[in-house]
Amino acid sequence: MSATHDVFNQVPPLGDVDTAADPALLEALHREGAGWAEADVHAAGLLAGSEQAREWARLADGHSPVLRTHDRVGHRIDEVEFHPAWHELIGTAVRLGLTAAPWRDDRPGAHVAHAAATYAWSQVEAGHMCPIGMTYAVVPSLRQAPELAAAYEPLLAAREYEPGSRPPLGKPGLLAGMSMTEKQGGSDVRANTTRAVRSADGSYRLTGHKWFTSAPMCDVFLVLAQAPGGLSCFLLPRVLPDGTHNRMHLQRLKDKLGNRSNASAELEYDDAAAWLIAEEGDGLRVIMEMVNLSRLAVTIWSAAGMRAATVAAVHHATHRQAFGAYLRDQPLMRNVLADLALESEAAVALAMRLAGATDRAVRGDRTEAAFRRLAGAVGKYWICKRTSIHAAEALECLGGNGYVEDSGMPRLYREAPLNSVWEGSGNVAALDVLRVLRREPEAAVAFLGELDDAVGADRRYDSAVARLRTDLAAVAAADPRDPGVQFGARRLVEQMALAVQASLLIRHGHPAVADGFCASRLDADRGQVLGTLPAGLDVGTVIERAQLKSA
Template sequence: MPTHEVTNQVPPLHGHDVAADPALLAALDREGAGWAEPELHELGELAGGEEAREWGRLVNENEPVLRTHDRYGNRIDEVEFHPHWHDLMRVAVSHGLHGAPWRDDRPSAHAARAAKMYVWGQVEAGHSCPVSMTYAAIPALRHNPELAAKYEPLLAAREYDYGLREPGTKRGLIAGMSMTEKQGGSDVRANTTTARPNGDGTYRIVGHKWFTSAPMSDLFLTLAQAPGGLSCFLLPRVLPDGTRNALRLQRLKDKLGNRSNASSEIEYENAVGWLVGEEGRGVRTIIEMVNNTRLDCAVGSAAGMRAATVQAVHHATHRHAFGKALDQQPLMANVLADLVLESEAATTVGMRLAGATGRPEEQAFRRLGLAVTKYWVCKRAPSHAAEALECLGGNGYVEESGMPRLYREAPLMSIWEGSGNVAALDALRAMAKQPDTVDAFFTEVELAAGADSRLDDAHARLRKDLSDLADIEYRARRIVESMALVLQGSLLVRFGAPAVADAFCASRFGGDWGVAFGTLPSGVDTAAIIDRARAS
């Protein structure tokens, strides 16, 4: 006989359209990519379905396995994935989340692609890594027109063609990036990997890399010390003659999160590479790739925030305590509304920066806006995930809820492509070396001038802070945080829902906001804000 009746448990969250996100859809249209909305909803329905969610669960519970040798002792350096990894990749590539926008003549193709990354990334974050690197590789590869002509069409092709074969024989390619070494970390100029010219246009590369994510990719951009200094090279896994390039996978990293994605340590044992750009200008060449993956760090953090917020609101809508639903309890409403504010601010600024991609006239704004946004949005994601998890109580701490996976993923984006200090200092570097970026940043912010006095006051304080150069590196995080908030606030005041814009300015600039989420000031229209995160 049953011992009890199961009541007051929340129904599963699936069968909804992940793309039914008012902040996202408004930004998509605003950035000139409204033409992509039908495909976005198609992807959103798939992302909100039970099947795709199960793919995400299984690829994280069944992690990739490194096979260094075959049964006969031959070196093979292969990574074995759960079959659903390939399903996730196939969907991403077929919808153009990788390099497709670089060869798409439709307006704002990069904004359309960012929106799709945001939607599909809510299913599973790990496979977004090789997708993102493929997207980011193309601008860097164009520094060698011959290589770009050969590989760019395949990097942009909407066919996922997995397997170890000569790149030119495949229907589509995936690219990776390999920079970090044991002794250097973010200080890539300390790299010791060497590249020696062979006399036939190729180089012989010897050394190691401490982090190489997605080592099953077809092509890699890497940094090595050539006779002319630190330079960028393209290394295929399979050489034109069909033999395997000497990229040796030493082991896979045992990571906190992002467990579906293989991240490896590799060694180059006289691997063959082709120069991309000029000798001695490797950082300048590959930084274009880094800047585009930094955009995906911000978009990926925003995607995680949205997924966590929707889960928290769904739980609070259906769970009752003390006589009424949790979302009707004033203090829980405060928490949920604050989570929505953070999520929509991240979504809005991420889409604005994605829209600026590919527009030559907006590159100065994008340069600085992306640096401050990468720092702040990625820094906020872990605390946001923790608060959303807590909204589910003990249920949120259990793996079946999916919240622990979101929580483990959240810190990665703040580390990838430069941790917090690197991102903050990059913003200072942009301001010092490219003064036009400061003008472009404030030109954007000033479009909201006069719309909210609290934002205007924050803008004035920021200008004052930037006029004082004393201890500026010591104060870099505080300055960059202020810049990110002012940028977010200006965009929300111009484009956001009135309740969201008012609550954001009242809390982030009004001086009546605590440290934890759920400390919004009185008078906020929490119900209107929370309604924007209900699954539909």
């Protein structure tokens, strides 16, 4: 066949890079007290930035899990088959200690180090992080049943991954899942109808249907069910101590928009054995311990997705020419790239601040615990919401190439909306903010204290904080039954998120980043889409901070 054209003006592969070579991440790592972990974070980044890991991601996303309900002779087996690349991704995350390892680490900053390594590693592929994040989040809930925690926690924190169906206490390491949602209730778990009946041996038997259970091949699950004393939380193993399968039957796998590498299932509990955590009727309180940490996880994953999308956009624009010049050198594209980078830096600054608050809260700092209760819901709402907008704009930077699977951008785009739904949709998170403001005044004090630390450095910021104080005072004084308060909740949470991100960037970020963020996010006449930065900003510095170099 004769040659019809030469291939030129196409973008080279990113090559092997270090996803942790991110100034915003490394600055936050040291600021939040985990500078000692920088080498480990870079190790995670080098793995995530390798061509090998990107190939695992492509294969895992391209070969969705397959449900096998029965074996060839009709025995019920309820197994999910994954592509080998999925196991490579999961196994690597476990070996990096991204499951429950920080709960067994007494060093201050252990949860910050965990968050930073999670941010670096999860940029390669988000789907497999679901069981990883749930395993991290399960520990505080499990500790409310000391005997169960003593048996299971060391295995949840172990850095060994062994797939397959075996009694959990006989495996070298475990993954944990969560099974809450029912079709009639969704986020309203009080409407759950799954029943729990106590057995003579002290265990319970659960019967009911669950509408969403992600990562159904985990070894153990936290499950909500209605016991005689009310909604309660249980630990349910997939395989019983005698080696038989628990009566947890997978009905079908969800056909999802994204998160294609990960299995999410509808399932039936048919007299399944489980063990009570805490007391009957304490289920919502117990499970919220896990949900709050899962919210931190999805916030970190969303920030990681923004970083991956920004890197891809900057890399493309650096090597692609149009109309006689490289895209990166053209003014309007520079506006877009800088705006993408601003959003990404603000996201990682807040996500890492929340990780630091978590670390200090679990060590007994009450002020940090109060800040986390409010800022955690604010951060989850805003960062997860912004990720979809960010992914779409980053994809567009690649033009038609960005709409093609080979670029990797469609996977980021499909994944982006999930974290906004996961662990409570945007409305649920916004209502949580109102609840905390109403019931826990110390949380508002801690949050405003964080904002006060930056007052006086930027007039735009000072004006935004003054407006926010007025709005928060109005909410605190309002009747909680006032529909107008609820109607405006999203706008209030957006103001809170922008203010706390600006506070962090003013105090700790690069001056060019802080100036760009305040000019574009806090001024009343700011544009409504990315790429509408005002003139006069140092966009070159902002873009340069976003570029990854070959490892």
